[in-house]
Amino acid sequence: MSSYLSIENIDKRFERNGLSSHVLADVNLQVARGEYISIIGHSGCGKSTVLNIVAGLIDSTNGAVILDGKEVKGPGPDRSLVFQNHSLLPWLTVYENVALAVDKVFKHGKSKAERQEWTLRHLDMVGMSHALNKRPSEISGGMKQRVGIARALAMEPKVLLLDEPFGALDALTRAHLQDEVMRIQSELHNTVMMITHDVDEAVLLSDRIVMMTNGPAATIGEILDIDLPRPRDRIALANDARYNGYRQAVLSFLYEKQRKVEDIGQHRARGQESASVKKQA
Incomplete structure (x- = not known):
């Protein structure tokens, strides 16, 4: 696959009041011209940070974004961004x-x-x-x-960036607008990168789904190729074994990451409780 948009070794740390927060670590992604990419993951995993770095709204700490052979150095009309808020x-x-x-x-x-x-x-x-x-x-x-x-x-734009563009809409309006975006993308062959929390939306719209690990220092955990013919009909796909298999794969990834976070949280809580008991003793 020839790379039109290249995200190379992206690292991002935020500094505030002398404290450092490591948000992204070694994020690498190659996107072909005309490809529809969805990025999915739990809240706080750095999805929007990746999108904002590609948009040029924030700088990465390390690494680079290359679009059509040129390094992204700031915002520009070659990348347009649609927010959840219009x-x-x-x-x-x-x-x-x-x-x-x-x-x-x-x-x-x-x-x-x-x-x-x-x-x-x-x-x-x-x-x-x-x-x-x-x-x-x-x-x-x-x-x-x-x-x-x-x-x-x-x-x-060379790349259309969508930051949960349907998240604030009711289910019927969201479905209709998703269909419109699919139609437009098939006509214009745009390169699209979309942030979403919606598994069904990601499978329906995407050529590939990029699944992020949880933070801190989040990175790409898995990339899932969606091999479904276009145009796609959401009603027909509801009983499609491949569609449901892709959906299950994404849900399994997200569930596993959440379970690990909960296990870590419980382990830390037990450690803090044990330390408190020893201190009282």
Whole structure:
């Protein structure tokens, strides 16, 4: 597999008040152009830290991120990020929220008419052409996420980064938006990296699932290839043996990691209790 996005020997430590927190240790991942990658793991395992390093929002302590042959040195339009919170500007309309990003990225590459057409095209792609003049307060949560995805795609990024983009939505809206993302990705062949806590979502959407170990010093524990034909139908896959096998593999990994954390916690608690008893004696 030729590498389009390369995460190489990433280490991350946070320093605060003289104390060091080792969040990530020796994270390595190679992503092919057009691949859909999901990163899953327990809370606090550094998933979002990996995503933010790829986005250029924070620096790694050691290691590097290489995208299309160039090292990532900070934020840039070649990587667009969709948060769990839509992050739309409340005083702008749906159209204006997307147009703002388009004008910023393509000011010198497209005419005003071309930028307008580009903005409208991407809003139509996510089914939001009917709400161009509405403000975020006037549309639903699912619609806000559609606009956020349209804005990210309109920047024509080399990598689309999704940080639990469906986590705050109800089940029906989440399922519909997942289907839309699959459709769009099949049309545009985007390279996508997504953070999720949802095992079913990871199996449904991904080409590979990256499973993180628990922190501190979290790293990649396993990578699972999802060999399911596209386009994928969630109803048809519900009784598919391969789908359920992948789902079971991810759940088993997560369960095993959680069990180890609980065992360590109980061991420490017993140690502290024993030390307290000896001190009292």
